[in-house]
Each structure stands twice: as C-alpha cells, then as structure tokens.
Amino acid sequence: MRNLSRLATAGAVLVALSLSVGPAQAAPGGPVITAKDIARTTVGDWDYILREITIPPGQGTGWHYHDGTVYGHVKQGTLSHFDSTCASDGVYPKGSEITEPAGADHVHIGENRGTTDVVLEVLYVLPHGAPYAQEVPNPGCDFG
Numbered sequence: 001m002r003n004l005s006r007l008a009t010a011g012a013v014l015v016a017l018s019l020s021v022g023p024a025q026a027a028p029g030g031p032v033i034t035a036k037d038i039a040r041t042t043v044g045d046w047d048y049i050l051r052e053i054t055i056p057p058g059q060g061t062g063w064h065y066h067d068g069t070v071y072g073h074v075k076q077g078t079l080s081h082f083d084s085t086c087a088s089d090g091v092y093p094k095g096s097e098i099t100e101p102a103g104a105d106h107v108h109i110g111e112n113r114g115t116t117d118v119v120l121e122v123l124y125v126l127p128h129g130a131p132y133a134q135e136v137p138n139p140g141c142d143f144g
Helices: 002-019
Strands: 034-043 045-056 070-076 078-083 088-092 097-100 107-111 118-126
Touching: 002 118, 070 088, 078 118, 088 107
Parallel strands: none
Antiparallel strands: 034 045, 045 118, 070 097, 070 118, 078 088, 078 107
C-alpha cells in the first residue's frame, strides 16, 4: 500500500511539473556541462525538480551522490556510468532510463565517452532545500 501511495504521489507530481513549467534557469553542472531547470515544485518535505542536462563529449559530472533519488532519461547520446569501485554500473544509450539511489553509499560519476552531446532529462526527488548533488573526491579511479 505504501508503494502504491508513493507511485500515486510521484504521478501527481509529474503532472504538476508538466503543468507548472516556468522560465528556464541556467545552472552550470561542471566546467562545460550545462543544466537548466524546466520545472520545480515542493510537496510536503520533498522538492521535485525537472532539469535538462547536457554533457559534451569527453566531459563528466564529477564524483558525487544525491540526498534523494534521481530518475533520468537519455534523450541523446550515450551516458557511461561508474560506481565508487571504478566499475561500470551501466551504459545508457538514447531512450534509456536510469535511477540513482540516494545516499553517500551511492557515489558515482556519469561520463560522455562518445562523440555527440549527452542530453538527459532528470527528475530530482530531494529533501526540501537539499542541493542537486554532494560532490566528493575521486575514490581512486584512473578516470573522472
């Protein structure tokens, strides 16, 4: 029953976000990564933020984790994703969905190892007021 309630809440939030799109705000995600807010709303103690993120070839997100769950859809390109053990935990081509769990035990990096921009639509479900991500040092990988 609890999962059904969460699913219903998430569905309602997505509908609200699609109806409450305001002006886009640019916000850098890295040296040449661009991101813009498409929509945002707060329900109870949670912020729901829909963003579009563009990662140029050869660039990455930097090592980080999130304080809430993040859901992504790859609109263009291929995202290579790695966990803190330096292992690939997924390669996501156009049309793929990705979920990043919350917490400091889920450190990861996303990289564009292709030749075209990676464009992501990302829904952040964060505790109210939390940053998009918490940056962390490279865990010892020979990349990122």
